[in-house]
Amino acid sequence: MSETVAFSKHSVNVFFHILTQCNLKCCHCYINPDQHGNHSLSIETIRAWLKLFVNKTQNANLIFLGGEPTMHPDLDKGVKSAREMGYASITIDTNGYLFHDFLNKITPADIDFLSFSLDGASPETNDQIRGNGCYGQCVSGIQQAVARGFKTSLIYTVSNRNIHELSMMPALLSRLGVDRFFIQVIGIRGKSRGKTAASGEDNLQVDQRTWMTLIPSVADQAADLGITVTYPKVFLHDAEVFECAGQVAENYFIFPNGRVYQCPLCEDYPLHSFEIRDNLLIPREKINERDLFALTIPEGCVMNRLVQSGNISYRDDGSPDYKIACCLLKEEVAARKTAL
Numbered sequence: 001m002s003e004t005v006a007f008s009k010h011s012v013n014v015f016f017h018i019l020t021q022c023n024l025k026c027c028h029c030y031i032n033p034d035q036h037g038n039h040s041l042s043i044e045t046i047r048a049w050l051k052l053f054v055n056k057t058q059n060a061n062l063i064f065l066g067g068e069p070t071m072h073p074d075l076d077k078g079v080k081s082a083r084e085m086g087y088a089s090i091t092i093d094t095n096g097y098l099f100h101d102f103l104n105k106i107t108p109a110d111i112d113f114l115s116f117s118l119d120g121a122s123p124e125t126n127d128q129i130r131g132n133g134c135y136g137q138c139v140s141g142i143q144q145a146v147a148r149g150f151k152t153s154l155i156y157t158v159s160n161r162n163i164h165e166l167s168m169m170p171a172l173l174s175r176l177g178v179d180r181f182f183i184q185v186i187g188i189r190g191k192s193r194g195k196t197a198a199s200g201e202d203n204l205q206v207d208q209r210t211w212m213t214l215i216p217s218v219a220d221q222a223a224d225l226g227i228t229v230t231y232p233k234v235f236l237h238d239a240e241v242f243e244c245a246g247q248v249a250e251n252y253f254i255f256p257n258g259r260v261y262q263c264p265l266c267e268d269y270p271l272h273s274f275e276i277r278d279n280l281l282i283p284r285e286k287i288n289e290r291d292l293f294a295l296t297i298p299e300g301c302v303m304n305r306l307v308q309s310g311n312i313s314y315r316d317d318g319s320p321d322y323k324i325a326c327c328l329l330k331e332e333v334a335a336r337k338t339a340l
């Protein structure tokens, strides 16, 4: 059985893009240089910006992102500083290339999870999305990390390009010794938005019936193999109440040009709630994403309706068949036995 993970009012989640550069060119990359710049933050700035968020609560969770964060030569220093500052958990999202001999610069005690990204259970499917050779590199990175005692997780971004291999993932992850599985849904932003607009079709998003049947069954398979699974809820049942995380939770998506968003679906637009200037977090004047969070529409999430409405269907009377949940609302299926 899955459990909906309610938005926490007692924790802060900090998604920190320390640079936007990456060695890959994945088809669905959400990094948008027009909006997020082409910067790499200095270690001094990383430390100053980390301090802005750690003091907000006793329970601040930090995710280092890029681009590819291991391309930053001082990522290890940033990680150690974050630990000293008291971040409750530290995760690094990587494409698996692990630049700058990164695993030799940190220990398993320095971070909670090293999170890898694969978008196929086979090299054919993954590499078509992420680039030639990525599958082998990512699997090798996971093997090195597991061998050194790091806790690992894996993110699989589901779209109509790779959903046919999702059910092969639990067995693969079990063989590799991965601890957690994050099933993500494709977001129509960044490059996906450009492709959808150019082709005039919206065929990357998975339909409601497929999502609500396949994803829970794959999650169950993984849980039976000792892997805890998290996936976005996406579609709400009639009885379920819609909530916007922007109104009830604290999530900060920080970009190296100083933009700070509270909603990832807003990241293609200059709608950020805050700006970091001179190492200070400054709220922005209207109009910004916070003006959208309060709007109530029958379809649920306003930003989903505006930027990726291909996942909504309507009845003959014009009312939506279902509501779309906040993209930050997750279901979790706990591991049911110890991994072999």
Ligand code: SF4
Residues within 6 Å of the ligand: 022, 023, 024, 025, 026, 028, 029, 030, 031, 066, 067, 068, 095
């Ligand atoms: S690895 Fe991540 S940041 Fe790099 S191109 Fe792929 S999706 Fe974008």
Ligand code: SF4
Residues within 6 Å of the ligand: 243, 244, 245, 246, 262, 263, 264, 265, 292, 293, 301, 302, 303, 304, 325, 326, 327, 328
């Ligand atoms: S995804 Fe939708 S519901 Fe969630 S924070 Fe953004 S606007 Fe609010």
